[in-house]
Amino acid sequence: MLFLKSMPVIASPTHYIFQIVRAGITFLACTQVEMPPLMGIEFLCRVADILSDYLGELNEDLIKDNFVIVYELLDEMIDNGFPLTTEPNILREMIAPPNIVSKMLSVVTGNSSNVSDILPGATASCVPWRPTDVKYANNEVYVDLVEEMDAIINRDGVLVKCEIYGEVQVNCLLSGLPDLTLSFANPSILHDVRFHPCVRFRPWESHQILSFVPPDGQFKLMSYRVKKLKSTPIYVKPQLTSDAGTCRISVMVGIRNDPGKTIDSIILQFQLPPCILSADLTSNHGTVNVLSNKICTWSIGRIPKDKAPSLSGTMVLETGLETLRVFPTFQVEFRIMGVALSGLQIDKLDLQNVPNRLYKGFRAVTRAGEYEVRS
Amino acid sequence: MAGIRLHVISPLVLVAVGKCARDPSVFVRKCAANALPKLHELRQEEITSAIEEIVGILLNDRSPGVVGAAAAAFASICPNNFTLIGRNYRNLCQILPDVEEWGQILLIEILLRYVVASHGLVKESIMSSLLCIESSHSEKDVFDVNVALEDNGIPSRTYDSELVNLVSRSYIEGLGEYLTRSSDTNARSSDLNGARFTSGKTNDDVKLLLQCTSPLLWSHNSAVVLAAAGVHWIMSPKEDVKRIVKPLLFILRSSGASKYVVLCNIQVFAKALPHLFVPHYEDFFVSSSDSYQSKALKLEILSSIVTESSISSVFKEFQDYIRDPDRRFAADTVAAIGLCARKLPKMANTCVEGLLALIRQELLTSDIESGNGEADVLIQSIISIKSIIKQDPSCHEKVIIQLFRSLDSIKVPEARVMIIWMVGEYSSVGVKIPRMLTTVLKYLAWCFKSEAVETKLQILNTTIKVLLCAKGGDMWTITRLFSYLLELAECDLNYDVRDRARFFKKLFSHNLCSQVPEETNALQENKDLPLVLVECIFRKQENLAASEPINDRFYLPGSLSQIVLHAAPGYEPLPKPCSSLCDDLGQFSNSIDRTTALGEEWTGSSSNGTDDPDTSGSLDEESGSNYDSQQSIPGLSDNSGTGDSASEGDRNCDPLIQISDAGIACSNENGASHSGFPDLEGMMSKRALESWLDEQPGSSSPSASEQIQVRQSSARISIGNIGRQVKAKSYTLLDPANGNGLKVYYSFSSEASTISPQLVCLETFFENCSSETMSEVTLVDEESHKALDLADLTLATTASSLTSQSDLPTLVPMEEITSLEPGQTMKRILEVRFHHHLLPLKLALHCNGKKLPVKLRPDIGYFIKPVPMDMETFIEMESRLPGMFEYARSCTFTDHLGEVDKDTDESSLLKDKYLVICESLASKMLSNANIFLVSVDMPVAAKFDDASGLSLRFSSEILGNSVPCLITITVEGKCSEPLKVSAKVNCEETVFGLNLLNRIVNFLVESSLNT
Secondary structure (H helix, E strand, O other): OHHHHOOOEEEOOOOEEEEEEEOOEEEEEEEOOOOOHHHHHHHHHHHHHHHHHHHOOOOHHHHHHOHHHHHHHHHHHEEOOEEOOOOHHHHHHHEOOOOHHHHHHHHHHOOOOOEOOOOOHHHHOOOOOOOOOOOOOOOEEEEEEEEEEEEEEOOOOOEEEEEEEEEEEEEEEOOOOOEEEEEEOOHHHOOEEEEOOOEOHHHHHHHOEEEEOOOOEEEEEEEEEEOOOOOOOEEEEEEEEEEOOEEEEEEEEEEOOOOOOOEEEEEEEEEOOOOEEEEEEEEOOOEEEEOOOOEEEEEEEOOOOOOOOEEEEEEEEOOOOOOOOOOOEEEEEEEEEOOOOOOOOEEEEEEEOOOOOOEEEEEEEEEEEEEEEEO | OOOOOOOOOHHHHHHHHHHHOOOOOHHHHHHHHHHHHHHHHOOOHHHHHHHHHHHHHHHOOOOHHHHHHHHHHHHHHOOOOHHHHHHHHHHHHHHHHHOOHHHHHHHHHHHHHHHHHHHOEEOOOHHHHHHHHHHOOHHHHHHHHHHHHHOOOOOOOHHHHHHHHHHHHHHHOOHHHHHHHHHOHHHOOOOOOOOOEEOOOOOHHHHHHHHHHOHHHHEOOHHHHHHHHHHHHHHOOHHHHHHHHHHHHHHOOOOHHHHHHHHHHHHHHHHHOHHHHHHHHHHHOOOOOOOHHHHHHHHHHHHHHOOOOOHHHHHHHHHHHHOOOOHHHHHHHHHHHHHHHHHOHHHHHHHHHHHHHHHHHHHHOOOOOOOHHHHHHHHHHHHHHHHHHHHOHHHHHHHHHHHHHHOOOOOOHHHHHHHHHHHHHOOOOOOHHHHHHHHHHHHHHHOHHHOOHHHHHHHHHHHHHHHHHOOOHHHHHHHHHHHHHHHHHHOOOOHHHHHHHHHHHHHOHHHHHHOOHHHHHHOOOOOHHHHHHHHHHHHOHHHHHHOOOOOOOOOOOOOHHHHHOOOOOOOOOOOOOOOOOOOOHHHHHHOOHHHHOOOHHHHHHHHHHHHHHHHEOOOOOOOOOOOOOOOOOOOOOOOOOOOOOOEEEOOOOOOOOOOOOOOOOOOOOOOOOOOOOHHHHHHHHHHHHHHOOOOOOOOOOOOOOOOOEEEOOOOOOOHHHHHHHOOOOEEEEEOOOOOOOEEEEEEEEEEEOOOOOOOEEEEEEEEEOOOOOEEEEEEEEOOOOHHHHHOOHHHHOOOOOHHHHOOOOOEOOOOOEEEEOOOOEEEEEEEEOOOOOOOOEEEEEEEOOEEEEEEEOOOHHHOEEEOOOOHHHHHHHHHHOOHHHEEEEEEEEOOOHHHHHHHHHHOOOOOHHHHHHHHHHHHHHHHHOOOEEEEEEEOOOOOOOEOOOOEEEEEEEEOOOOOEEEEEEEEEOEOOOOEEEEEEEEEOOHHHHHHHHHHHHHHHHHHHHHO
């Protein structure tokens, strides 16, 4: 059963089941006939995204509480086994997200439906992702570069793989039907890209310019990958020595290449090998937690200026085991505000068809993605 | 409303949907498209065609949203109706990037299937390697050179292309074919010989598809990316396939579930074309957050793409993985090391050393019993070593010895079994091993009692193997050891071990009795048999295990079946290349083969049809009837016509065959002059006067509306003249050799039966070639039902309605020939009802009281009867039978050549070559089919010696049901060269029409061979 749980595609005698697990909730889709499996999986991911978008977060209780909304959403999203409307902005127009006002209203009027009667205008327009009549008092557009750094550092401390997975997130609060053009100062560093459907392919092919009519509100304009980076902002040096049934562990964390901004929310997480019976870990900075499932979390936060944070401790091995032969992998999390570590720079953002009073904003943030240090 | 799944209201819903499909609002049309699959699920036969029609309308829509929904409807309703796609192909391709993502996924697949079906596979793509395996090695070499060029000297690996071949074949083959292929490897690819390849560089449709799908590789929906990648994988030229690599690798960054699916697909890609992924090996490094399945897949991909340049870093990674807490994964890693070492023999030593170190390390820890995982790693590492050693045992002698030494410390039974097996297998390798053998065996015998069952069995086997190749002084010790082991084994608790021991004891009874080596030799002759047997059992093992066939089955990239590795219900391989029936005439003129590759039934039946004329008789008889030649003066006939670009000479033809000729008979009502061509016309008519006679005034009614200048002519041909050429072919029914000297041959006659329209008339001649008189000659119908049983079963499905329809006798009873003198020939008219227009009819010929079975072969050309009609009616009827009722094929026609050559030296009247061609074509047609020649069009602007544009029209109707059947023959090419003739048949009965077309093409081609 455990084996089945981790299988994304399960073949039963009569059905094929696709599953994804998000925040402890399993989303299942099933089919009896041939279909592209990624279509099912991708759709489930969308459902999960949209539910968490509507409900703020995703857990069992929330879904139970908002059962009506969940049902209405699913009803709109899929019809006769084929995905219908999956664009979050459009869905938002058709089904109002739950808030206190609507809850009050439903209690007072007894009308529990929050499906809007009017057809969203976008369904009929040529840009199906954007409503036709958007009006804002203040016209604003924010472009965020959100990057995640994936890195693998092997036992010898060598950086085996280091790459950035980044997204350009746009929050667009513009009236009318604006046409935006975004260009990068150094598009050549991008290894590969993926676009929101609103992006026109031609300008990108010819000049590497993003030209698009944006959806209303927050959306992910593009995602990109930058490969073969040479350095990481922080270093983690784990050391494990084992002898006569005990194991000594010490982990040092420090800043390697100062990105110029503060690195915060540093968290180190690792799974103790199953052969360890007990662990006694202390650190000179931050807090250390060992959970019952042998997951050990060391929250460091910011790295202080005066000292290098380190974690040390001893672990008792299983009886009969002299030395440790399997070693944990440390997962590192951090966040750097204001820096895009890939070095990608936005050159300019041009707008057409927009009123004169306009505010443009840029932000960047880098987080750790799959940042792993092996020991 | 469509959601109410009630059969009763479905017609109403259909009407509503049909209206909505033409609604001005995009949203309404989209909803209409969404409603179609629901309607279709009600499974009502009568509305299916209407639904398909609406799908066609919606696919033609301008709005991307509607097209997406329509694509979904198409995929669920009529995924094989390629005509709908063909009509809108360009539009669909252009709109594809704007379609919503879910629709894109399906639309991409539909377009791919369409292109494969209509244009075949791309020559430059991986699919083309289908052919290279059988045709030549040169192409393979070219491919390898490409690979090498692309990747800067990465060694070419020929086995890849075999795998590619396998993969691509699997895409096309259905499951049934797969099964047959595995049983009969020789027959493979024979079915694909007909597959036509088109060049991706020249074919616009293919280019367009690739162009439109390439931006989709940037889609943020991973399913779209994978679908687009699948198209490029199959269709794009090999050097462009690498375009899909980066996007595929990008999807790996998305959710865990899709990562698994993508990895499954990459695995196949990487196995087929490893060089694609070689530069990206880092992307397959395992991260701890991957699920176990993903990790295992990554390992497998890594081991298939590893090269000498990347091996060192990959091995470093592997070393890390071995220390992973997940021991199952660690064991897989060890297996992957083995695979890498086998792939790169240069690295084998490093691998083995690493593995040995690993084993030593494993052995240091004494707690092997505690976790299963550790044992797995150990076993796996020994398996890996074993597989490496197998490649080159002599190089790894030291390794083997080391393993023998570690035997003492390895406690896991499976691992011990493996090492003991190696003792037996490599007992004669190198110098040191044979010396060690007795010690090892002694040790084994010593610990035999405490071993697990499998180990005991293996020890016994090994001892025998060693015994067989032992020589000299060791022999005695080993024999002693062996008998000791046997004694032990016979008292074992496990019956398997006891059985094995007894079995060996019997085999070696002589060996054991004798005990002394000298005696063994002495008794050699007597023991030959058991020894040979033993040798067979134990020495052949290597060879058996040597080659393991790849039995993997591959499915289309991105399909569910590829993930679950069996064909899910509804899975369809790619359509057969060029299998789609297009009404585009231009395509057909390209290939004759294409039509033969149509549906299976058609292929089968047409090929059967072509076999028939083999019996074509030696006699070219004049068609019996004596018509008088008539001569008359060409005259004028009223005509309409305005343009002067083209001229038409109408040849009208009735059963008496009047061929009218383009001649001076032209007049110009509208006053437009045709003075440009008086000479030509003069020549023609002069010529015409000589050979073409008789005038037919006013044979067709003038029509002012016609824009082409119709030059109606009037030289009616004497029947005697054409009769020389119109010869009905005769077929032999009974050979004198088989029929005791009775010869029976028949020819189809154009006369209609007097009894029933379904009967075909045959003129049958009975000739007595023997020296004795024959009596009571008659033909009777054998049991009519048997006719079908005899026929090929596949053809039975195409049996036309003729079979079931009527209760007419198969053969109208023939007047008996009471006696036939030697040398005498008697003629009888047979009226026969054929059950099927292709299958032979079984008859019995009674003669002298004996019964001889004979087979009467039908000729589809005589299943029709001529219908006189004029040009306008013909064109009008033709326009009513478009699209799927129209079939065309082309062939080469050389019949005229002989006569053209004859004429060239005779006179300067070159223009008359046209006449010769017309004449030979017409007579060919008329002598092989019962049809009516409607008209002959001839281009006047034609260049000297260029016959292009010449066209002949024939009309007829099917005998039983009077369904009209129109035939048009168009000629291309030069007069003095073989002409390219395209024949076109318009007929409502598709099967009949196609068979007729095949027949026409056959006799047009075949006749040229005869003359």
